[in-house]
Amino acid sequence: MKTEKYNITVLNIILGLFIIGFTTGCENILEENPPSEISLVNITEENLDPLVIGIYEPLTRSRGRIWETQFIRALTLLEESSTHTGSGLRFAEYDFINGFTGYNAGWPTLYNAVGRANLLLSNLATNDRISENLKRQAIGEASFVRAIVYYNLVRAWGSVPMRLEPITDSDNTGQPLEPIDNIYAQIISDLTVAESNLSPTTSNPGRATSGAAKVALADVYLTRGDFASARDKAKEVIDNASTYGYGLVQDYPEIFSPTAPTNVEDVFSLKFSQVVGQGNFIPTYFAPAQPNTLAKNAGIAARGLATVAADGDAPLIANWDENDLRKSWNIYNELIVDGERVIIGSLPAKAEFLYGKYRDPGAVEETAAGNDIYLYRYADALLIFAEAENQISGPTPAAYKAVNQIRRRAYGVDQNTADPAVDFPAGLGKSEFDDLVFQERGYEFMAEGKRWFDLVRTGKYATIIPAAGKPVPTRFTFIFPDSELQNNPALK
């Protein structure tokens, strides 16, 4: 038989714990306090800056297949000199319907950034907890990101849903396609806000400045054919380059350094780091796939997928001067490993080259390349100015000066010293000058996602693309992702 005292002790302990445990927790038992997240019931000066950073974040989201890879790959495939196999080839030949559609991975990330910008802009409109100064900066940055996202959306997909207010619940999420003119009007309006709200420089590389807003504005005006405004905005930046801290990096490959945080040419770029999951996938996308250790051993990328290649017979490449230092950086058809030349295997039928713009020998993994993606460099300002100025006034000395700076840098000579061997020939006619500036943009911005938009906006696709041996495009916009068509009631 048990001693009864023992029973009571056990009982008291259990019941005591029970009652204490239960009743003390009573008030708060069902209240949720997430340990790893931050309440945003109120937006304050404390959480404002992280929220602004959060707006940029979707654009730098890696793990491959997202914006920086698929979108850039798609736009590179559409350059007249590009080729590939299978659906990539169909896409490179402007069959948008049956071609590759991987760029759709960028759709949600682009709109994700817009959604965050909308949320913050909407909140700040009535928020009285935050000082005007901080508010002004945040509104400027949010407007800038929203503008550049819509600018990329409208050029790639055409008329798209344009949402300027955050959604609050799962109702009324349908959004119809917005006429293109309205989208551009909004882009210009947002960039104008950014231009006036932001300061000319930033100590945080990758955050928007008024200079970035101006260059973006110049680019938008150029696309819209508003050459006067384009020229004026570009000129503002060029004339006040020191205010914005802008210049040209003398060594062209140095611009694309995977390790430098920024440089004088950086107007606005998406920043990637040599940290797994935070890097840029695009070097792997561009690097050779065969032999499968080549990309790593040649110091191009952690591995290679060769998802786009260049056709050496395309005039842009065939006519490329060997002395132009940009050529050997932008394309290659052999690599050196341990002092020996290695021929790249498995290139698509017409391809002789791969694009070499983005290389990171230090990337340990495909998602860990530090190369940034430039949306705008100071070179943009110069070339926009040259093109717009020529459209208005013909090839003026100012237009020559702007483009020749780019030429001289490309040949490794002093940017400010005339060099007849390198400079544009004197006495060009307006259209000759225009063609040469166009070619110059092709070399300068190869594989930076600009060529296709240039071909379309100028109408030069009709001659340049067939000259490169590809069919003339009959469609100019990407197809919408199924998920948008399925879930947006306004698109049914």
Added chain:
Amino acid sequence: MYKLTKEQALWSPKRNVYLRWGFSLLVFFTTTLMVRANSSVAAESPVMEEKMQQTIRGAVLDNKGNTVPGATVLEKGTTNGISTDIDGNYTISVSDQNSVLVFSFIGFETQEINVGNQSIINVTLQEDEQTLDEFVVTGYGEVQRNRFVGATSVATAEELEQQPITTVEQGIRGRLAGVQVVQSSGAPGAGVSIRVRGLTSFAGGNEPLYVIDGIPLFNDDVRSLNGISSLNPNDIASIEVLKDASSTAIYGSRAANGVVQITTKGGRASEGVKVNYNVFTSLQNVRDRYDLMNGDQFIAYATRYFNNSNELSQLDREASLANLTAVGNANTDWQDQVYRTGFQQSHNLSFTGGDYDNNYYVSANYINQEGVVKTTDFERFSLRMNVQNRLSDKFTLNSRVSLSQSTNNGFLASDGTNTRNFGKSGIGSTLFAVPTVSVFDADGNYNSIAPYIFSNTDQENPVAILDALDRNRVNRAQAVLSLNYAVTDHITNVVRASADYVDRRSDFYSPRELSQLGSQVAQLETSQKMNTLIEDYLNYENTFGKVGVDVLVGASGQFEERNTIFLSGTGFPSDDLLNNAIQAASNQGIPQTNAIEQSLVSFFGRVQLDFDKKYLVSLNARRDGSSVFAANNKFANFAAIGGAWRISEESFMEDGIFNNLKLRASTGSVGNQAIQPYQSLTIGSVAITGQGAGSGLNVGLAPNLPNPNLTWETTVQTNVGLDGGILNDKYRFSLDYYVKTTNDLLATVSLPQSSGFTTIVDNVGKVENEGIELQLGADIIDNNGWYFSIDANFSRNNNVILETKDGQDIFSGGNNDASGSTAIVREGETLFSFWSVKFLGLDDSGAPIYEDLDGNGVINGADRQVVGSPLPDFIYGFNTKLEYKNFSFVTNWQGVQGANVNNVAQFRLTDPDPDANRVSNLLDFYPQPRSDIFRAASDRFIEDASYLRLANIRLGYTLDATNIGLNTINFYISGQNLITLTNYTGFDPEVNSFSGNDLRQGVDLAAYPTAKTITIGLNVSF
């Protein structure tokens, strides 16, 4: 700064009142308890000292004259008791001549005998008309089966023991009506999902609630090493699946998918210690290999392909053909390189013993299952101790403690993303690897399996993948203490506390040579989960004339804390470090930590009435408060009523053939709350970016899209059933018809991505499951030492979506989905129907023709339609048992009819482009292979995965070994999966690669193949 204000977080004052009332009640119970406890001590102590001893001896026999070992002999009104020994004998000392001895044994009627002057009392127990499974384990108690009004399916220890199983779920496959068990793959220790009466939810989970020894567990990850795989099947006494509202409503908000009640074996009073040793070993081989091209076939095919591909330039074709020749032919069978004969062993040792007051069951189990793929295995070590102590005649303490470690080494299963796509998964690469290259090159390095200029390079050598570390380990400790207090003869109070600690660790390392998968990548993810429960319930049971009353009220609180840590690094001085020294990585990944808390507070009750043991009524209710819902929706009520009429007890049935006939009916509501916490709060999660930091990193905040109206999913179920037994249960049947309607479905709703968000968890829609279940059993022969019985079950469930939000479709799969499979949730269809393009046939040129729904000449997403359902039309199983003297012969069959599987593996392996290896009958799919064949993921590869399988066949022999000091020895030889009848072309029709993802049912991403097994086993008890 970031805390919620009180106003936001607390529920309404009215609800608070209920909560306070509940706790007051609880405090009352427990205080009463302590007072009573003290008084009972005071009252009893003196009495005990006066007792005089008298010794009684005797034997207990059954009505056939056999001795009954293990029967309980108890002095009435005391805790003085003993069990009969192996020969049915007992010896007991009683207080005096007025003592009454109570003789009882399960399956027999209890007898009471006055001691008087007798010193030898021999007793013959009469068999009870109720069978051994007479009790149903219900929520918070158990009830005699004939008084139970709900619908259940049960599996006993005896049934589980018929097969050599490593996990509990394997033992109930095909045995229980209304219960579908689907393994995700054939991998050792692979996750298993259990579906009770169809699917009810989009996002709230469809796994049943597991209740182990009274403790409800959240089975929140079925993908691998799920909640009950850590259980030793040998420890299980019974598995009871509660299916209708009447039996599940007491578990309220977690019961919508049914409740699986698992009861472990308890101690048994016995003379000395009973030891049981159970061992089996098995040999396993891949059940069905993929029929792929060999080297010669591949070269011939590729040659033909390039010769036909006029789309390609002459130059290109010539280069490809030259390359094909240059690579040569090593004729490697990659499946041979990867598969092996797997050896499996299981040892289980248990001890049970003690007396009536204190008894125990302790066990140790070790299982090691080598997979049919090299380096893969599942290993579990577990210990259990179940102890019962009668502290006094009022108090009984039940303690159940178990510890286990389960380890699983996998073969990099494909997860459908690009990161771990087909060619970089273990089995996928095995199937893709071209047969023309050898495993190693001349230098002894792994060869690339992409040797051609036309090869897909995003692949790894499968033998190299064997070197990767892909391990999951779960350490689990579970303990439950219950203190039962018999307050009076009619009132019992139970206080229970439990803890369930799960420590999970996932290890990954890919060695240097895996350049496509990521060279020298180490990852370590650990998570710790602590689930604690505390509860108290009071039971009142009495009989007033013909009316039996059983009332239960109680309260409980359950709390869970989970935290995870993820570490990674790339680049190591040596592959030998694996992921054991991530600090040595040349590139450190960003560490990620996360913590989650959730709680559930509940009040529950039951009233059960019976009149004349003929008419039964049961009323169950529960009020649950869950932290995961919005502040205004924390609480919800669930209730059900059930009734039964025991027709066989009526006088007009007396002379009929029915020994049992019971009509049952029930209706009521249960809920589902299995969503992630914090979805109703306005919060921001951390988002890391390089933006604003140059080459470093910056911290941003990603605001969520909260749903402040988030509430419970409620399922209303009505059930009608009829149970019968004919000729003393020689023939038995159970028939159920049910309709389950689920409202306010918790769904992850896809938003138009232009909204800035991709999904939100919301209450949308309505789904209905309607079905019938039939269980039949017959003892066909039972004479002259021969016994033959057959048991069969059949379940048909019809699932239909009645409503979605605004009639909108919900789709699975995002843009990052490389699996080529999409599912749809659409009104009028079954949940998660396949959504794809329809294949119509081949045109004259041998190119596939697909149905162009919008007639625009292009086959794309707009041409998709519902093309099948992953849910079966019906499932069935039958089991036969033949016994003659000491021999027994058992077969277990299971079948699934009408389920479709999207065979993504077959889609990939029939691509006419020879960028990897292909099925050997590729020409049956594309008779004129060439490069310009446009093919889409279509219903061509959504296959009928109906099957009938001989899951188990077993021949056993039992030897009476009492003469060598043992009790019995049981030998057996058995085979598993020896016969499978199916037209499915993949490894196995029972597959679910996205096992943890309800939206993606029935997808086969080249899942790990299933095995055919031969087992020999031995069971010794003494």
